[in-house]
Amino acid sequence: MADINYDELFEVLAEFYEHMMPFNKLIGIKMETLTLETAVVKIAMKDELVGNSHKHILHGGVIAAALDFTGGVIAQLSVIKKMKHATPEELTKRLTRMGTIDMRVDYIRPGKGEYFTVTGELLRLGNKVAVVRSVFHNDDESLIAAGTGTYLVG
Template structure:
């Protein structure tokens, strides 16, 4: 893959993770967006518990985090289609980005204090992008994996 503009990659992380109120509400924090992967983190807090008896992470939070990193990587696919895209034009394109399908496999209970979601781009076409994401806890225990399909054009 060629070299994509760092300004545009940083803008994707800021726009898609930090600027969306729901993402801020659940505590998602943008760490990295590159051509290879997107990484976000978040900390466990009482509002994110899904099973109050066991005190584990809610499945909706898990899927939201993986959808966010997958969607961000789908946006990286938009940049791959046209690396010279200006930031203003890119913002218009990502405004139309949407999730078509997200398949989540929950492998283990969401136990931990800190969680990391990361995604990679599997395919970027003119209209659709496909990503793979995973969620691990601070001990690097794999909690869930996901495959996402996104409308990009």
């Protein structure tokens, strides 16, 4: 079996994440970095995402969604890395069955900023479940929120 062309795969995934997932399009998710080891997601502040109009801060649901999305991407990247000799069909079948089981969000500061970045780190990858820790920062690099998610991977 041929090994996966990661550059091509990451282009396809970034296109899918940004343009084929309606909710991601709505909140403006952009893939800044996508490698086997890293996913960096960026969201620009816009009026439609404000949760507190008096203070002009980001809605907590947008923060949670971005943490969950990034955690899911990290889980997918971990599965891709583990399945490096899989056929495209095997990989597609596995990735489309993945989903969030549980997630906890800790809101640290109000969501103020011009843009926000989200990164994640794999804590554990098992045969059935992955656990990922994701962090949400503003443009001043202040920690806004952190989340831990459990994802079905097998």
